[in-house]
Amino acid sequence: MVNTQTKPAPTRRNRQYEKRLSAILKAAAKTIAREGYEGASVRRVAARAKIGLSGIYYYFHNKEELLFALQEHTFSTLVETLQERLASAETPEEKLRAVIDNHFEYFVNNLDELKVCVHEIESLSGHYYKQVLKIRQGYFALVKKVIREVRGRRTGIDPNLAALFLFGSLNWVYMWYDPRKNTEMKKLSKQLRRIYFNGMTAP
Amino acid sequence: MVNTQTKPAPTRRNRQYEKRLSAILKAAAKTIAREGYEGASVRRVAARAKIGLSGIYYYFHNKEELLFALQEHTFSTLVETLQERLASAETPEEKLRAVIDNHFEYFVNNLDELKVCVHEIESLSGHYYKQVLKIRQGYFALVKKVIREVRGRRTGIDPNLAALFLFGSLNWVYMWYDPRKNTEMKKLSKQLRRIYFNGMTAP
Amino acid sequence: MVNTQTKPAPTRRNRQYEKRLSAILKAAAKTIAREGYEGASVRRVAARAKIGLSGIYYYFHNKEELLFALQEHTFSTLVETLQERLASAETPEEKLRAVIDNHFEYFVNNLDELKVCVHEIESLSGHYYKQVLKIRQGYFALVKKVIREVRGRRTGIDPNLAALFLFGSLNWVYMWYDPRKNTEMKKLSKQLRRIYFNGMTAP
Amino acid sequence: MVNTQTKPAPTRRNRQYEKRLSAILKAAAKTIAREGYEGASVRRVAARAKIGLSGIYYYFHNKEELLFALQEHTFSTLVETLQERLASAETPEEKLRAVIDNHFEYFVNNLDELKVCVHEIESLSGHYYKQVLKIRQGYFALVKKVIREVRGRRTGIDPNLAALFLFGSLNWVYMWYDPRKNTEMKKLSKQLRRIYFNGMTAP
DNA sequence: TATGAATGAGACTTCATTCAT
DNA sequence: TATGAATGAAGTCTCATTCAT
Numbered sequence: 062m063v064n065t066q067t068k069p070a071p072t073r074r075n076r077q078y079e080k081r082l083s084a085i086l087k088a089a090a091k092t093i094a095r096e097g098y099e100g101a102s103v104r105r106v107a108a109r110a111k112i113g114l115s116g117i118y119y120y121f122h123n124k125e126e127l128l129f130a131l132q133e134h135t136f137s138t139l140v141e142t143l144q145e146r147l148a149s150a151e152t153p154e155e156k157l158r159a160v161i162d163n164h165f166e167y168f169v170n171n172l173d174e175l176k177v178c179v180h181e182i183e184s185l186s187g188h189y190y191k192q193v194l195k196i197r198q199g200y201f202a203l204v205k206k207v208i209r210e211v212r213g214r215r216t217g218i219d220p221n222l223a224a225l226f227l228f229g230s231l232n233w234v235y236m237w238y239d240p241r242k243n244t245e246m247k248k249l250s251k252q253l254r255r256i257y258f259n260g261m262t263a264p
Numbered sequence: 265m266v267n268t269q270t271k272p273a274p275t276r277r278n279r280q281y282e283k284r285l286s287a288i289l290k291a292a293a294k295t296i297a298r299e300g301y302e303g304a305s306v307r308r309v310a311a312r313a314k315i316g317l318s319g320i321y322y323y324f325h326n327k328e329e330l331l332f333a334l335q336e337h338t339f340s341t342l343v344e345t346l347q348e349r350l351a352s353a354e355t356p357e358e359k360l361r362a363v364i365d366n367h368f369e370y371f372v373n374n375l376d377e378l379k380v381c382v383h384e385i386e387s388l389s390g391h392y393y394k395q396v397l398k399i400r401q402g403y404f405a406l407v408k409k410v411i412r413e414v415r416g417r418r419t420g421i422d423p424n425l426a427a428l429f430l431f432g433s434l435n436w437v438y439m440w441y442d443p444r445k446n447t448e449m450k451k452l453s454k455q456l457r458r459i460y461f462n463g464m465t466a467p
Numbered sequence: 468m469v470n471t472q473t474k475p476a477p478t479r480r481n482r483q484y485e486k487r488l489s490a491i492l493k494a495a496a497k498t499i500a501r502e503g504y505e506g507a508s509v510r511r512v513a514a515r516a517k518i519g520l521s522g523i524y525y526y527f528h529n530k531e532e533l534l535f536a537l538q539e540h541t542f543s544t545l546v547e548t549l550q551e552r553l554a555s556a557e558t559p560e561e562k563l564r565a566v567i568d569n570h571f572e573y574f575v576n577n578l579d580e581l582k583v584c585v586h587e588i589e590s591l592s593g594h595y596y597k598q599v600l601k602i603r604q605g606y607f608a609l610v611k612k613v614i615r616e617v618r619g620r621r622t623g624i625d626p627n628l629a630a631l632f633l634f635g636s637l638n639w640v641y642m643w644y645d646p647r648k649n650t651e652m653k654k655l656s657k658q659l660r661r662i663y664f665n666g667m668t669a670p
Numbered sequence: 671m672v673n674t675q676t677k678p679a680p681t682r683r684n685r686q687y688e689k690r691l692s693a694i695l696k697a698a699a700k701t702i703a704r705e706g707y708e709g710a711s712v713r714r715v716a717a718r719a720k721i722g723l724s725g726i727y728y729y730f731h732n733k734e735e736l737l738f739a740l741q742e743h744t745f746s747t748l749v750e751t752l753q754e755r756l757a758s759a760e761t762p763e764e765k766l767r768a769v770i771d772n773h774f775e776y777f778v779n780n781l782d783e784l785k786v787c788v789h790e791i792e793s794l795s796g797h798y799y800k801q802v803l804k805i806r807q808g809y810f811a812l813v814k815k816v817i818r819e820v821r822g823r824r825t826g827i828d829p830n831l832a833a834l835f836l837f838g839s840l841n842w843v844y845m846w847y848d849p850r851k852n853t854e855m856k857k858l859s860k861q862l863r864r865i866y867f868n869g870m871t872a873p
Numbered sequence: 874t875a876t877g878a879a880t881g882a883g884a885c886t887t888c889a890t891t892c893a894t
Numbered sequence: 895t896a897t898g899a900a901t902g903a904a905g906t907c908t909c910a911t912t913c914a915t
Contacts, residue, residue, distance in 0.1 A: 097387070099302035103885065113901045124885065180383075182439070184300070222455045229436025230429040236385070237428055252425045260463030306910060316876045327910065480877075503793070505708035509906065519880045524907065586789075588845070590706070628861045631846055632839040639838025642791070658831045666869030712889060722897045733889065
């Protein structure tokens with residue numbers, strides 16, 4: 062089953078298993094991104110993953126666990142890569158850039174996954190929700206810390222609110238970004254950095 | 265049916281009709297806000313509106329029309345009130361404030377409705393979607409124009425992107441705003457204005 | 468819905484409703500008697516009742532409620548008619564006869580229902596189970612009291628055990644009684660009375 | 671496979687096989703006793719037997735065969751031990767006691783198995799059913815013969831009916847016997863004997 | 874104007890079973 | 895001897911919608 066703590070050596074069987082599993086996750090991301098979590102049917106996810114309907118239930122206990130796996134993985138990755146970037150950033154400005162670039166870069170390479178993470182946060186419930194919440198809170202804390210450094214002593218800026226507004230800008234992107242138009246991510250990033258950096262450092 | 269162009273004099277019967285209709289809309293907003301459009305069942309909407317299930321279908325042709333009515337009304341109102349506010353604003357700064365205050369004020373008084381508008385945009389399809397899209401585009405155009413005025417000659421700012429980022433910040437609010445904590449809207453507005461105004465006017 | 472406390476006057480509509488409802492119950496009894504509770508599918512119950520599958524769910528919230536309604540009604544009737552019979556019985560012997568005849572008579576007229584009640588007692592759970600349990604306990608108490616009268620002062624007989632054994636004999640009938648062979652109920656009753664009456668009154 | 675006629679010498683391998691097999695049967699008895707035959711899933715039987723799901727299918731062709739093995743073994747044992755007991759009983763009374771004690775003793779040591787045998791008789795079908803039926807008929811014949819001896823010349827007692835009533839009392843025990851309360855089997859046996867012996871021998 | 878009764882489609886999930894390994 | 899992976903069939907239930915009244 063998914064989420065086993067022990068990772069055995071990748072035998073041929075294991076590799077087959079992992080392949081199927083990630084095929085299912087990819088299919089789930091695509092389907093849920095297009096139809097919404099409630100709107101997406103497990104059957105259609107299975108069809109896209111080229112597996113029998115009941116095959117899904119060999120890998121996941123239920124539909125919600127599919128969404129959970131998606132969110133858990135995406136947010137964890139987001140946090141990890143951000144931490145790496147932040148480690149090699151020095152000035153507050155560089156750190157803000159790390160935050161923004163990290164988010165955009167992941168986004169542009171994982172459109173479906175990020176959409177599902179942003180748009181279906183409340184579709185999880187109970188234990189699943191709480192577990193993802195924790196990771197998201199970690200992510201939020203990282204960003205808030207960066208913002209605190211950016212604003213320095215300017216007490217007119219509330220880091221909490223500023224972080225929430227920034228997340229709004231970042232998360233909303235999936236609603237208008239069109240990959241076919243191939244808008245340069247660099248430009249997006251630069252614009253957003255400019256607004257928020259200047260916005261938070263002006264006297 | 266909904267959206268009749270001709271508005272007859274408000275007889276007692278008409279008033280009864282309108283009352284029921286808005287009760288249904290309120291119930292729909294609450295239900296869809298909590299359960300999502302796909303997750304919300306017409307049955308539960310009817311129950312909340314204290315009406316028989318099939319009673320709904322006297323007022324609306326189908327479930328999608330419910331969502332449409334909600335979005336149509338909210339976005340139209342948003343545009344209307346913004347126009348009024350803008351008419352009495354003079355400087356670019358005042359206009360930016362009009363945009364932000366208008367959004368926040370409506371939001372705080374219509375939490376469910378705005379959430380439904382923001383979160384369920386893509387749940388409409390076909391004709392319904394297009395009609396709402398038009399209104400939203402009008403709204404967007406108004407805001408973009410304000411932003412253009414704010415940035416003035418600073419060509420480093422792309423009004424389109426800036427508007428999209430601003431909308432992100434505004435729309436994301438429903439995800440974290442907690443009416444029970446009674447956060448002051450004034451503070452929210454002030455913070456957001458500060459970031460975006462400074463962010464777009466810094467050299 | 469089923470089990471409404473208020474009983475409105477039987478309009479034509481009501482009569483139609485009642486008819487359907489008892490058709491469903493009859494179909495459920497037949498189906499569950501033949502296939503067992505778990506083995507019986509709601510679909511097949513519906514087919515026998517000549518109603519659409521989902522039609523069942525207009526009358527009952529779920530499958531378990533079907534079984535509950537069956538058991539609730541049967542056991543209640545059993546208790547009621549037994550009470551009537553006991554009221555007009557005088558000697559202990561007559562009372563024992565009332566118990567046995569009451570059970571057999573109901574049984575022979577409602578083979579399916581009684582089988583379902585006896586064989587599927589543990590198929591109910593939670594609230595449903597408890598509610599039926601209460602009625603059954605009432606039934607048991609009635610019988611025990613009769614047995615106490617029968618045994619008189621013979622302390623060698625434990626009324627509790629005797630009642631349980633008697634119920635065993637009564638309930639087991641559905642396993643071997645063949646209505647096509649038209650065994651006379653009178654004979655059954657007489658035999659059983661003889662064994663238990665003599666068995667409990669011998670010195 | 672199960673029920674091989676030839677019994678090879680018990681090598682180590684064979685012993686391992688038998689062990690597993692009886693572990694599965696024990697698990698099946700427990701599971702089916704709790705959840706019913708239809709309600710019990712092979713998966714859960716396997717889990718309880720601490721074996722892989724498909725491992726079951728090495729020992730049994732299908733689910734029904736599991737139930738069959740259980741019933742076949744239990745009823746055969748019941749018949750065997752009864753025959754032994756009867757061989758050393760002399761008076762009719764002693765023989766009746768043999769019948770009752772035999773049943774109760776087996777019952778108290780094999781609660782799950784006997785429940786499954788009594789409650790799931792009709793869950794078998796076709797060939798499986800017939801085979802078990804034969805054994806049960808043998809059991810029934812034994813008991814009927816004893817009863818015939820007990821009643822002697824009292825033609826008012828129909829041995830067939832009396833046997834059926836007695837079986838009812840015996841079989842129903844699983845519905846109310848609570849092993850935790852540790853009711854003395856001796857008392858149960860004595861009570862039942864008293865009722866049936868006196869019941870059938872009174873003038 | 875409103876509802877009670879009904880339905881077909883489709884949702885999620887579990888089932889017994891198989892087969893290559 | 896045993897299992898991991900997979901499947902088709904079937905299960906219960908909810909859904910949006912209709913229509914006679």
